[in-house]
């Protein structure tokens with residue numbers, strides 16, 4: 001079960017735990033971003049209930065994201081409850097890494113297996129320009145803590161023309177020569193309040209691969225070009241780790257999309273880049289049974305849109321931090 005009307009097997013739910021963040025990445029949210037009040041967000045019991053229902057419907061992979069998910073109090077306990085839910089096979093987290101020095105070990109113990117840590121440059125001053133905070137050392141401490149905890153690590157980099165698309169991208173790729181990590185280069189997507197900035201600063205995968213190869217030599221494509229999740233994966237000759245390219249703008253992967261998204265305020269989105277949604281909050285708070293919720297979710301999965309509308313210049317109103325990137 002879990003197939004949509006285009007025969008895509010939908011079994012991966014990304015859950016945004018909060019829209020709040022302790023960074024202000026230029027490509028994600030404005031400096032004066034307003035955040036929701038806690039009572040308007042899903043409570044732990046509500047998230048756990050939904051995870052049980054999704055798992056019964058055949059979802060087996062769950063990723064916690066945000067905003068910054070590790071700012072949610074009680075996250076370790078929530079992860080533990082999710083990990084103990086029958087049917088949950090893979091539990092992953094996407095984070096900016098700022099709290100990992102403290103949380104990597106307890107999160108691993110609670111059940112997180114994989115972690116994506118966002119780091120757009122290895123240069124402290126450029127990091128401050130991109131994220132609004134002087135915090136690169138703290139991210140590195142978090143990466144080291146994640147490694148020490150035994151988490152499977154991927155590093156996410158959103159590539160922004162004129163900020164980190166040249167030597168920064170090469171320096172990050174160089175890390176794979178020493179570390180068994182995947183560096184994921186993400187094409188910036190236009191959405192929410194900062195669309196003009198995103199559109200003006202997008203760099204395509206092909207341009208980026210040329211830049212990296214000019215600096216570090218040829219790279220070979222892996223898995224015969226099949227996507228690993230949403231990434232096309234390459235390896236620099238002799239490197240331990242890999243390079244993943246997530247190119248939703250220049251090479252959309254909608255035909256293989258297997259995911260749904262739950263926002264922190266309880267809306268189910270079947271496409272990151274479309275505004276159609278099923279608001280589960282009123283159902284949860286007005287006595288819907290598990291059966292009612294399962295029916296509504298199944299219908300939403302069936303009606304998942306075929307693809308995003310970026311080529312028609314349609315972009316969503318919500319920011320990435322609200323949808324849960």
Ligand code: SAM
Pocket residue numbers: 021027028065066067068069094095096116117118156157158186187188189190191198320321324325
């Ligand atoms: N705060 C956490 C973090 O930064 O990893 C989790 C949430 S963040 C929205 C998830 C991922 O989306 C990050 O890797 C971030 O760099 C990426 N992202 C944010 N805005 C984006 C955009 N407009 N296009 C593509 N990726 C974006």
Ligand code: SF4
Pocket residue numbers: 021022023024025028029066067068096118320321
């Ligand atoms: Fe915060 Fe992540 Fe958005 Fe950066 S990308 S502002 S860390 S939610």
